[in-house]
């Protein structure tokens with residue numbers, strides 16, 4: 001009808017949308033080269049063990065500093081890469097960089113767990129476990145020290161995907177379900193996925209002080225995860241108040257701006273050294 005046709009016309013002639021589509025395409029065409037040129041780098045955000053109040057590890061987060069456009073948000077270029085099956089090169093780059101860093105930290109400092117994001121789409125690749133193993137071997141990292149955070153688990157459909165996931169688990173790496181509570185069928189996936197850890201999405205964590213329903217979600221997720229023998233990580237902790245609530249709820253690990261922002265490896269190492277000094281004093 002008229003209104004719909006008008007709506008469609010508007011949609012296709014919307015200059016913002018057109019610019020957006022062009023922008024995404026241009027990002028995609030530049031990403032692989034940007035990785036080779038060193039424009040893409042890895043930031044590390046500390047993860048705090050809430051039981052001991054010590055840094056237990058960090059999450060590796062992709063960063064792209066474009067020579068003309070400046071920093072580009074990972075939510076932009078990762079979504080574009082995922083939609084077009086171009087996520088593999090980026091993921092392997094981040095994995096290789098983060099595993100090298102983790103090997104160094106475990107040697108020079110103390111036990112350190114590195115978390116790397118893995119799009120569930122990549123599980124369609126049956127050779128993924130052998131690729132991950134090659135990276136662990138090359139840098140001589142104990143597989144136990146690597147956690148793979150699985151995002152978009154709702155796309156994890158086929159038996160083949162699950163086989164890859166079990167293949168990864170058999171290497172001895174830990175599996176975490178990222179952004180838990182968002183997306184579809186999370187209860188069913190919780191049962192099916194061989195996860196060691198559940199990472200509660202930051203939308204629930206941020207609003208749990210002001211919205212009772214979010215508080216209930218977080219609380220019951222922690223109880224559910226613990227009864228299944230899984231560790232809980234809360235992300236997006238921005239205030240002392242929320243941090244204290246999570247400690248009281250027996251959440252094991254916390255991540256968020258109040259604990260630390262994503263930073264360079266050098267800044268992370270400085271932080272670890274400062275912490276060690278403080279402890280020794």
Ligand code: C2E
Nearest residue numbers: 061062074075078094117118119151236237238255256257
């Ligand atoms: P994520 O895995 O859920 O990562 C957490 C995101 O929350 C990061 O955003 C981090 O900077 C942000 N964050 C952490 N603490 C706080 C906080 O207290 N408050 C607020 N407001 N935000 C916080 P970032 O780096 O923009 O990454 C966005 C998403 O992009 C990630 O969400 C992840 O799904 C994806 N991503 C990042 N790096 C990679 C990668 O190497 N591979 C893949 N496949 N995905 C990646």
Ligand code: MG
Nearest residue numbers: 059117149178
């Ligand atoms: Mg993550």
Ligand code: MG
Nearest residue numbers: 178179199235
């Ligand atoms: Mg997350």
Ligand code: MG
Nearest residue numbers: 178179201202
């Ligand atoms: Mg997220």
